[in-house]
Amino acid sequence: MIIDCHGHYTTAPPQLNAFRDGQIAALKGGASPSLAAISDDEIRASLEGAQLKFQRERGTDLTIFSPRASGMGHHIGDSAVSVAWTRACNDLIHRAVGLYPDNFVGVCQLPQSPGAPLEAVVAELERCVTQLGFIGCNLNPDPSGGHWTAPPLTDKFWYPVYEKMAELDVPAMVHVSASCNPAFHATGAHYINADTTAFMQFIQADLFKDFPSLRFIIPHGGGAVPYHWGRYRGLAQDMKRPPLTALLNNVFFDTCVYHQPGIDLLSEVIPVDNILFASEMVGAVRGIDPTTGFHYDDTKRYVEALPLSAADKQKIYEGNARRIFPRLDAQLKAKGK
């Protein structure tokens, strides 16, 4: 089985964005919008020509599926706006999973809001996991959208979320949303910077002493981290912090790196137990690489080309995801998979 641990519902029916536009309009005065009805057929149509088509064409089986990351927009409005938007997005993921239970499993957006306390975040995480069958969440280290006003992920501010994650035994992908800072292009700078930033925060503090079972996936191949693995080993050493291997019970990297040399480096530097297959399709990069004739984000081709044993590739494709998302493993076992 090939599990893609990083897919977003970037192709949701237009009623969802219309609801969001209504929310944004309401911020300037006006009534709060309601989400127009979306039929099952509209959901099917939005997926059949996109995520499901690519699953079939590329030979992947199951996508760990969450709302569009750049759409989370935690910086827009206040906590109540974020809660309403987040519930709409997560509920739509739940419906997609219900229509295609063999193709998708849910991961939730969280109703973060800059400076807001985390009660609503904890409540939505609990709702999604215990009521909707979701297996994890996307946690935004910068709900301000490129101004980086939140404390580091190791700060006690975040502990209520971590307590709930530990209780529910679900991991988080560290994933920012859109950038409202003109310095940062969203998918070209902000996303990658956030990945790099989060890893360095984990080096600096003792978060995993307080939460030994907490698990984070750093997407986009870990940002700059594997490429600069020597720098991070050296910084940890100079700072008298534990070696990076001490983080590897808790921190994992996906394979959203869109060329062969990048995946080669990831595989050379990061232990195979810490790499999860992912493509982020349909996502940040949608074109076809003229040097290969295949989509840039068809990352399975790069993983296939790695000089790894079948057992190691099985870890990247399936085993690690089932270990890191134990609720996924339980769901699959219940289906006899």
Added chain:
Amino acid sequence: MIIDCHGHYTTAPPQLNAFRDGQIAALKGGASPSLAAISDDEIRASLEGAQLKFQRERGTDLTIFSPRASGMGHHIGDSAVSVAWTRACNDLIHRAVGLYPDNFVGVCQLPQSPGAPLEAVVAELERCVTQLGFIGCNLNPDPSGGHWTAPPLTDKFWYPVYEKMAELDVPAMVHVSASCNPAFHATGAHYINADTTAFMQFIQADLFKDFPSLRFIIPHGGGAVPYHWGRYRGLAQDMKRPPLTALLNNVFFDTCVYHQPGIDLLSEVIPVDNILFASEMVGAVRGIDPTTGFHYDDTKRYVEALPLSAADKQKIYEGNARRIFPRLDAQLKAKGK
């Protein structure tokens, strides 16, 4: 000849930092400080056991030398404070170069200040190049120190600096300073993020149509860029921007990547004409890698191990630096080198 294009005076005599401490104290009221006398012997002592020792031990010849990057602190005080501090730092570089003209050549810090116009920056660049013999500058894309309040490097805000750089025919290294944002560790996140951010800014706009001769070195191996080269190729393509190769007349990467797999990837992905040897010693990472027995930042060992011809290595070690820093080339030729 082996030219290290990225070295900072991280070991300056303590009078320099005392002056800075005096400036910071004066911000809270009190007299402006003056820089206490520093003798030539004190400068020699500060370099002999550090940068010069490493040059000898590692077999490098000439370091393109600039003030300590994390010390630039453009976010501290106002433009006048930045000017006084910058002049002190650059003048000390000038003295170090004067004492060791075969070992060092100067690159200047610029007196940037958040939100301030660039007249003082242009004036200091001109002073350093025309009066002190400097060959380039370090340009900080985020003088706010981690709040990223400046416009992108492609914004017309920056054009006065670029006009002077073009007139003087000097390149800039894109280099941030310390982070006063607790989310960003300086050398572990802020530096690398800035490198990634700058490259994406260059993709998004047509800066090099306006300044065809402008040249930027992106340090630390280009941040995350080479590792994600496929992502950047794909983003440029999706955005209907020119291919990345169109940037390669103007954008260059150094070799401050502190492990062999990273340098291997850099060399595999980036054309040899766009790679400049650098170590950043004595800099961000000072320890010895227990897996090799050598300093992490002894990057010459990694370059030596590349499967490149002697002619290609000569480009990385010397040829590219002489091309990108034409004032260096002229100085070396005047010495018969």
